[in-house]
Amino acid sequence: MADCTSFFNGDWIPTEECKLDVFDRGLLMGDAVFDVARTYNGKPFKIERHFDRMRRSLKYARLDIGMSMDEFGEIIIEAVKRNQKHIPEVGDLIIWFFATRGKGPWAWSAGPPAVGCRIAPVDFARYAPEFLTGAHGVITKTKSHAPGTVEPKVKHYTRMNFAMAELEANDVVPGGWPILTDHEGNITEGTINNVFLVTNGTIKTATDRSILQGVSRSVVFDLAGQLDIPIIEEDLQPYDLYTADEAFVSFTGPGVLPMTKVDHREIGDGKIGPVVSQLIAAWSENVGIDIVDQAQKFGSRPWP
Numbered sequence: 001m002a003d004c005t006s007f008f009n010g011d012w013i014p015t016e017e018c019k020l021d022v023f024d025r026g027l028l029m030g031d032a033v034f035d036v037a038r039t040y041n042g043k044p045f046k047i048e049r050h051f052d053r054m055r056r057s058l059k060y061a062r063l064d065i066g067m068s069m070d071e072f073g074e075i076i077i078e079a080v081k082r083n084q085k086h087i088p089e090v091g092d093l094i095i096w097f098f099a100t101r102g103k104g105p106w107a108w109s110a111g112p113p114a115v116g117c118r119i120a121p122v123d124f125a126r127y128a129p130e131f132l133t134g135a136h137g138v139i140t141k142t143k144s145h146a147p148g149t150v151e152p153k154v155k156h157y158t159r160m161n162f163a164m165a166e167l168e169a170n171d172v173v174p175g176g177w178p179i180l181t182d183h184e185g186n187i188t189e190g191t192i193n194n195v196f197l198v199t200n201g202t203i204k205t206a207t208d209r210s211i212l213q214g215v216s217r218s219v220v221f222d223l224a225g226q227l228d229i230p231i232i233e234e235d236l237q238p239y240d241l242y243t244a245d246e247a248f249v250s251f252t253g254p255g256v257l258p259m260t261k262v263d264h265r266e267i268g269d270g271k272i273g274p275v276v277s278q279l280i281a282a283w284s285e286n287v288g289i290d291i292v293d294q295a296q297k298f299g300s301r302p303w304p
Contacts, residue, residue, distance in 0.1 A: 002083075002086040002089055002120075003086075004083050004086060004093075004119040004120055005079070005082045005119065006018050006116060006117060006119050007075050007076075007078075007079050007117040008114075008115075008116040008117075008118075009114055009116065012082065015118055015119060018118055020100065020114060021103055023103045024100050024102060024103055025100060025101045025102065025103065025104060025107070025110050026098075026100025026101065026114060027100075029158075030156065030158040030160075031061075031100060031101045031107060031110075032098060032099060032100035032101065032114075032156065032157045033057035033058060033061050033099060033154060033155055033156050033157070034057075034096065034097065034098035034155055034156075034157065035050045035051075035053055035054040035057070035155055036050075036094060036095065036096050036097075036155075036252050037094075037095040037097075038093065038094050038095060038122055038253065039080060039087075039092045039093045039095070040092060040288065040289050041087075041092070041287070041288055041289060042080070042084050042087045042093070044076075044077070044080055044095060045287060046218075046219065047073075047076070047077075049215045049218060050095075051069055051073050051076075053155065053213065054069065054072075054097065054155070055069040056153075056154075057155050057156065058099065060151060060153075060154050061101075061154060061156070063099055063101055063113060064113070065113050065115050066112065066113065066115075067115075072097070072115070075117055076095060076097050076117045079095065079117045079119050080095060080119070082119075083119045090121035090122070090298065091121065091294055091297065091298035092121075092122045093119055093120070093121060093122065094119070094120050094121065094122050094123070094252070094253075095118075096117070096118040096119075096120070097116065097118070098114075098115070098116055098118070099115045099116075100114040100115075102114055121298075122253055122298070123253060124253070124294070124295045124298040124299040125299045125300065126253065127253055127257055127295065127299075128295040128296055128298075128299025129299070130254075130257055130258065130259075131254065131257065131258070131280075131291075131292045131295050131296070132292075132296075133260065134258040134259055134260025134261065134267075134270075134271070135177045135249065135257055135258065135259040135260070136175075136176050136259070136262070137176065137177045137179045137195075137241075137247070137249075137259050137261065137262040137263070138168070138169035138173055138176040138177065138179065138262070139179045139180075139181065139241075139262065139263055140164075140165040140168045140169055140179065141168065142161050142164045142165040142168055142178075142180060143161065143180060143181060143183055144180045144181065144182050144188040144189065144210050144211070145158070145161060145210075146183060146210070147209060147210055152188070152189075152211050152212055153208065153211075153212060153213055155212060159191075161180070162180075162191035163191075165178035165180055165191055166191055172263070172264075173264070177190055177249065177259070178190055178191050179241075179262070181238070185237055186206065186210070186235045186237060187206055187237065187238065187240070187241060188210045188211050189210075189211040189212060189214075190249055190251075192251050193214070193216075193249040193251035193257075194206075194211060194212070194214040194216070194217040194249065194250050194251070195241075195249055196220065196247065196248050196249065196250065197236065197240060197241050197244035197246065197247045197267075198244060198245050198246035198247070198248075198273060198275045198276070199240070199243075199244050199245055200245070201229070201230065201275070202229075202230040202231070202232060203220070203224055203229055203230065203231040203232070203275065204231075204232055204233075204234060204236060204240070204244075205217070205220075205231070205232075205233055205236070206233065206234075206235070206236055207233045207234065208233070214250060215252070216250035216251050216252055217250050219250070219255070219283070219286075220250050220256065220279065223279055223282045223283060223286070226282060227279070227282060229275060229279075238262075238263075241262050241267070242262060242263075242265055242267075244267055245267075245268045245273060245275075246258075246267060246268055246272075246273030246274075246275050246276055247259040247260075247262065247267045247276075248276040248279070254295065255280075255283045255287075255291055256276060256279045256280050256283055258273070258277075258280075280292065
């Protein structure tokens with residue numbers, strides 16, 4: 001992996017040297033929030049939306065990091081600048097910024113917080129092949145957190161259900177992409193992505209009641225508007241996905257990634273469809289990079 005430099009608790013150090021204390025509540029209890037952005041051509045993409053979401057997560061978690069989000073944002077931008085030299089080698093960068101409540105037996109007395117911005121290459125290898133063939137989704141028995149337990153709109157580290165869903169999906173299809181449902185059986189999200197389907201030319205996705213409000217998801221809404229493609233939020237069941245014309249997921253790495261199978265069933269004709277192809281082309285135009293070509297070029301590099 002490129003020798004990236006990251007920020008951790010006031011210091012600029014090699015990424016691999018960023019270490020949490022074993023008594024930190026982020027490690028012990030998942031008592032931490034984070035956000036993940038990426039660069040295109042070395043420039044952070046929609047970083048203001050990521051900052052806003054991180055600000056909301058910090059406020060909801062009642063986590064004081066000792067600086068304003070504007071000040072933290074300046075550190076994050078500086079982290080990207082310090083790693084520009086790696087762009088030709090790795091393609092682009094993932095920007096992972098986080099805050100834990102720090103050490104302490106009780107949330108109300110813990111601290112000081114651990115605050116960092118981790119920089120690493122984009123993991124193109126994980127999804128590059130699916131740009132050409134489509135991803136294979138697996139609807140898991142593992143459920144999403146209910147809003148009344150752990151708030152899904154907060155990007156937090158309380159994610160054991162996601163880990164179990166990933167294992168479950170991999171048991172069904174090696175490398176399969178998990179798709180979770182809520183306790184009423186409605187499709188919610190993947191472990192790192194939002195899920196979309198297309199029926200009769202209309203894009204459909206879950207409401208934000210039980211999901212993370214993905215930044216890439218918001219960009220899909222933007223692009224659909226630009227392309228005059230209808231898009232709606234509603235409750236969706238596995239039936240709707242099985243019988244859709246197309247499906248895709250959105251997340252920071254690829255932006256938009258086609259999905260051509262779910263639970264070994266072909267979606268539509270089993271090929272990458274016209275709507276998601278339009279979205280990929282529009283995404284590429286918006287960021288000034290052919291996102292499929294970039295993934296193929298750098299996707300053979302192991303990560304990390």
